[in-house]
Amino acid sequence: MASNPPVVVYPPTETGGRRVRIDGTILGTAYSLRDLTAFLQSAGLQGWDELDVAGSALIEWRGGGPDTWEH
Template sequence: MACEHPVVVDPPDEEGGRRVRVDGQVSGRAYSVQDVVAFLQEAGLQGFDEMDVVRSSLIELRGGGPDVWAH
């Protein structure tokens, strides 16, 4: 069964990082939209950029939008 949002960015933690999961696997902790883009590119989504993080229906930003990085 496919995920509705194959990329999930969790709410910020106490240090301002947000865990990023791609297809259910933790890719790492992002501290900015650029970090999320880097994880997506490492996962094979080479064409993704900052605006794709904001607009793509494949990405679920939990606990705040792309401008929320503080706990």
């Protein structure tokens, strides 16, 4: 397993939401766990739901975990 998870969720911005990067590519800004799940599904993780995303070791949460979406 790689030392860095392929998914990085950055800290919330001043206006809310968190940037999402997958394998070095910024996919956009997620405003909820549901948004993040949709990004991951579009990146090929079709069978994942919000519980899978919240508990995944593939995700590096910066500036708060899966419950933090506002600055």
